[in-house]
Amino acid sequence: MNAVDKFASLLTLTREPFPASTKSAIVGSRPDLRVPVRDVALTNGECVSLYDTSGPYTDASVDIDVRRGLPDVRGKWIAERGDTERYEGRIRAALDDGVKHEERMSDKEGERIAQLRAEASALQRTPRRVRSGANVTQMHYARRGIVTPEMEYVALRENGKREWMAEYLDNDERARRVAGNPMGARIPQIITPEFVRDEVARGRAIIPANINHPEVEPMAIGRNFRVKINANIGNSAVTSSIEEEVEKLVWAIRWGADNVMDLSTGKNIHTTRDWIVRNSPVPIGTVPIYQALEKVGGVAEDLTWAIYRDTLIEQAEQGVDYFTIHAGLRLPFIHLTANRMTGIVSRGGSIMAKWCIAHHKESFLYTHFEDICDIMKAYDVSFSLGDGLRPGSGADANDEAQFAELRTLGELTQVAWKHDVQTMIEGPGHVPMHLIQANMDEQLKTCHEAPFYTLGPLTIDIAPGYDHIASAIGAAMIGWAGTAMLCYVTPKEHLGLPDRDDVKQGIIAYKIAAHAADVAKGHPGARSRDDALSKARFEFRWQDQFNLGLDPDTARDFHDETLPKDASKTAHFCSMCGPKFCSMKITQEVREYAAAKGLAEDAALVEGMQGKSAEFKAGGGEFYIPIRSET
């Protein structure tokens, strides 16, 4: 089944709750501040509560209709602040969905699209914007000492429910031994709303939350919070339809995407975005130059500041939460790519390079940067300052082109902060393991601790078809080093458009990387989930082992392949060693014995073992043990 067929077969949204899971809420200081978590009921009566990105879709009690959009989470909070106003908004232009597509459309296609647009327009709310003289960014509030509901939401969300963790945290020897190495991060045991405010004020974290995206469940991106991941979706000229885009979003957040970027480049780019934003509980990012380019028929030299500016406003009114803007790719840097192995590999970067060369002018994104800030702060759109000169191969890693641009992003960060605009910095790309730390160091140094948001990085170039793995290695390492958000890479990277399964594979690989980073940093809420799963594994609670994993379905399917019966799900063995050996069982013997004897000292134990030895032989010495096949 190819990608087109696969998507075509998905006519409904994926809404089943995760196995043994129920959605619950942590309620904050006001009744309308309800932070979702996923509670997993274990077979031993315990409960493990997990951070949840899936929004109302996994809540069976919520009635979802993509044609209505999601319930409003933040609308009241925004209105209460009294610094915004509703207004008519920009008039929808014929070109918004791209100039060429209009010309080429068949009658039948045209009818279908008209219908979708009508439905999308019905979804579109009357936009808000800042009142004259005000500034509505979370950073602006933070700097004035205001703790917003969004900040409190983030604090509660980062902490999650902690009660269930107690049993895993009460072992002092273990706590000391596996204590993380935060690599410069300072993660408090409990995140307070005030801590969130302070981090946002310093620019060390952002809360991407456009005032026109009231459906968003607020989250933070910053090195003193959990490491987040981003998944890219988007249509293209060849495949995809609008309905499929919403399902891709739902699918991506189901598996754990904290943010989603809509990288559509083809048809119906405006309409697609309406649908995505109105149905997204996670922040949505875009690369506005893609749409601007559609408006000028794909001819980069024809781009103008006016068209770009109009596109920013268009998307800000729709509710996009952050914009990738390649304003650091300056004219004088372009020639630095001349001797690269793989030149410029960022699409946005190449568009701007083309424009700069054609006009021999400095990039209008750079020259108009303060104008852009004015738009960002009117809607609280965050900057994701793009790395148009990121390396496209290990050979080009950490070169002067890359770092010259990075330094410029650092300068622009300070300009953005002058306007209280929230800002994160994009990073590579393709970087061998031994050059990863230097990327983080350079970013921290030149970008004043603004959150780093990297694509991988891929540690090698010879794994087409498996670049989710080649890059998960780099992502885990740079996440540990301090990167706040990891942009996923799918198995199709460099080869084609990811389909549904590729998206899932990419997300799971990146959840692994992000969690590995949290564990290594010593995030106080991270390791307990590992412990709960390990304990379930040790106690042969198979269902719990599956359900606590990142992908319960796959774990269960794999187990079913050799031991499909229900009885096997409580059996004290698995197919790796069969029913005869189990290393876990011997430990239970050791433990029971040690407990009975009070453990005390070696000597006492050794003596005791002589008794044990006799007892064993008397009982026939046969017991059944299993677990791993390797050595």
Next chain:
Amino acid sequence: MNAVDKFASLLTLTREPFPASTKSAIVGSRPDLRVPVRDVALTNGECVSLYDTSGPYTDASVDIDVRRGLPDVRGKWIAERGDTERYEGRIRAALDDGVKHEERMSDKEGERIAQLRAEASALQRTPRRVRSGANVTQMHYARRGIVTPEMEYVALRENGKREWMAEYLDNDERARRVAGNPMGARIPQIITPEFVRDEVARGRAIIPANINHPEVEPMAIGRNFRVKINANIGNSAVTSSIEEEVEKLVWAIRWGADNVMDLSTGKNIHTTRDWIVRNSPVPIGTVPIYQALEKVGGVAEDLTWAIYRDTLIEQAEQGVDYFTIHAGLRLPFIHLTANRMTGIVSRGGSIMAKWCIAHHKESFLYTHFEDICDIMKAYDVSFSLGDGLRPGSGADANDEAQFAELRTLGELTQVAWKHDVQTMIEGPGHVPMHLIQANMDEQLKTCHEAPFYTLGPLTIDIAPGYDHIASAIGAAMIGWAGTAMLCYVTPKEHLGLPDRDDVKQGIIAYKIAAHAADVAKGHPGARSRDDALSKARFEFRWQDQFNLGLDPDTARDFHDETLPKDASKTAHFCSMCGPKFCSMKITQEVREYAAAKGLAEDAALVEGMQGKSAEFKAGGGEFYIPIRSET
């Protein structure tokens, strides 16, 4: 299709050569020293030559018959040394295939097995052993200053053909910028046979090569050589047949397994091994305690030194190249596991722990260690000193149980070296990222630089179904830190027996980890393959990009999903961005332009760009560019 059906459908060996690849040989100082490499012909006329583990199976000119076994590679070298003799060997015992299975066999099953055994016995060569008073280990020769053909073979194999790399190595700026960080390794630009001898003499590398495995293509495991990977195969009580085992071996080495461990625990364990060894061009490792346990009907307490010793000799005569021996799991360490989250997770370790507790005696593997050395040196079987107390969860990482055993392995290494027996040390397991370096440091310190051979490690515990990824992260990091061989983990880890596809997934993930480590260490022969692939990518040579990858088939299939036509394989775009944008193309423009102008300085270039700008506009400024979809 479940695992059983999948294997049943494989009646023939996988023998197709890799796409665009031919097998060739580097000929050494004697005509019978021919080191295989895989030469990949690129569409631009260039050739890239790769390290090759697949043996004669991918050589279309070799006639393979698993019932005859592989051609002899080293027989003459062994005989020439004059320090071995042929002898009748141990008499095949009824129990060799396990006591219980014999009793339970049906008549039909019995007939089939009798047939297979007869064929296997026909394969079995008359064994060799050391002549009285001699020592036939590669370490023994090395310490006496003798460079064996095996050492020369390894040197040529590690270097490979270097001519093709020249073009990727002649850029000084790049060479300096991406130069590796060897983390204490000392890898020379060119490996000489004398260097190999010296490393083996110091114990810093081993060449697993039993004198009864003349079919083996010699390879080295050591931190100053390429990082190697091991794949585990083996039958179990539930699934698998002997024919399938050989195909699993062929499949594993096709994708790059440098070593294979036969971890069979079920029926026909002796017979299975005959077939595997006689048909394996890579070193074969085993855990002899598994078979010994079969001989005592699965009752660990009934194990004796006599039965174990007989098993070692049995397997040494068959040609097993290294034995995992858990001699470091001593009685006084067992109670250290009492408070662990997951106790003892090594199967071999748990068997010995059970024996020690039942008898309340020190492990016979420890008390008879010098007797074991006597057997090892009579056949040149290498030690893989097992980590029976490795952590089975992140919570148990780096604890006293683990390190007490590791220190004991260091003591035993010195005993083994006293006998000139080649030795490597097994390592964990489950280790969060921030505790990985300490494992390497501790191993280097306590085990005197004997090669480290780790299982992963898995960096988190919450990824059942994806543990190949969770562990590839740890494997890459510990490989960079100095681990010489990485034991793979498949997606089925903790859940069930890996099938054919799982084996491949595990191997590719580990080839990625090993290569990422080689690149980070700055192995002089590693990065050129990345460069060749990146160049192909940049120049839109799609076929070359596929064929230089770790898995050409999957890369091609992924590309075909959206752009199946042959013409797309030379197209200057891919489906990610479609035919309209390509960042690669703009770089070619920049490069051509810079070249024409001589590049010189910024100023000159900037001036030139004004001209370029005009030229662009005159030509309509439209050109077609593509490559990555992310931002």
